Amino acid sequence: MPQDEHREGIKGMANPSRYGIERVAYWLMRLSGLGLLAYFVAHIYETSNILRGQVGWDEFLELTQTTEGHIFLGIVIAMCVFHTVNGIRVMLGHGGVGIGKPARPDYPYEPASQNYRHKIGIYSAILLAAIAMMYGLAVMFGE
């Protein structure tokens, strides 16, 4: 990227601190998407070990059935739930649902699209992700 364009770059794109919870959701959505894609590729590889027979399967399963493996899977569950719930919120927004209606703006110009419905959607996504992660960890460590 040419220096004279004065773009913020990845640091600016990834900085979630300046523009409220919507920008945090944007950043988490991106991060969870990349994380889930990496997990998905690893999962396809992991399950292909079944072609090596019982020994191969059990060997690979042993690698994942550890404390670190369970914590990693817990994070994957959280990413999956957040990406799903927030994804549905964003899709509804893209379809024009819950973003308000055009109207003559009045000072102090609170943007109608950044309303409480979408904020509740984001907080719900975070909360549900945390609950799902805790449930997942309870299931995995409970056995």
Next chain:
Amino acid sequence: MAQISSIANEQTSTPLSSSKSITLRISRFNPEHDGSSRFMEFSVPVEKWTTVLEAILEVKKHFDHSVAVRYSCRQATCGSCGMIINGKPRLACFTKISELNSDVITVEPMNNFPIIRDLAVKFEKLFDTHQKIKPYLIRDDTELVSDEKEFLQSPEEVEQYIQFANCIKCGLCNSACPTMATDSSFIGPQALAQAYRYVADSRDKGKDSRLKIIDDSHGIWRCHFAGSCSQVCPKGVDPAMGIQLLRGYLLGFRS
């Protein structure tokens, strides 16, 4: 000469004898000979009504006249004085120092725009993308030729776009947008909101041609509804809403 001097004196409303002063940190950068930007600090007297633009003009008048800043109307109408003030894109003339709740005010040029010098940035790309979406009414007939016709609109039809017609092309939305931070080909929230402004206008017949322009790999689909554009808009345009409503046409939710 005396007349010019008196006009210059009128240009700032802040008396130097003010009881309170703040530190104004101004980013200095001249692309012709500087490798990187640096900050210069000035102690500026302020009143509770002093705007950031007035503080910068105070610096120009009393400390360093070489500070480059663009401004004109001083009332959030011309869209000239957009800059990063304490980390967020704002209009300098529309931001009172007292509302920032800080004794240190840092001003930098807007992100995602090439710097001319110090706080002044180039707007060519913004105007190019604005022009690209055909910001005018498109129709085969015209009311200028026929004296029998007027393009009448109901108040409800006006409501559909009037909010988006408030855009002053200040560029704050493009400066805050996370996609603009890395994507130099992205059309940007300003142009997309203006595309909606004309598509939603009942007098306009250019919907299809505009939708074709924005349905591109660096068009409307690169907006991810982060909403930063709407949060910084000083005129209540809410570009994020316009973009989502515009997307509805491409997804088949609107016709």
Next chain:
Amino acid sequence: MKESTIMKIHYGTALAAVALVAVHILMRLMGGFAESLEYENVLANYKFVPYAAMLELILILLSVHGFNGLRVILLELKQGRIYEKSVSYGCLAAMIGLIAYGSRTIIMINMGLV
């Protein structure tokens, strides 16, 4: 392909995948998580044709959605004709590769080759 068509596919694959992945996870939780991962149980899952078909569908849906998402992120990070073409074709190749690799597992087990 038009960008709007690609994005409609992106949304469609997401919604379909949500429903099917939910079934996939529920199957892991029914009858105990650890038991469901035992070799015989996993093998039985793969050999049950409707479940194998669902796994194949999830594989396709998530590969399409995931690699298109990656394409979008990469296109936004850097621009240029050659780079953008490389990203688009690279993601398409990775998507096909992953589907082929995952399908191989499903088909081989389902045909009784394990």
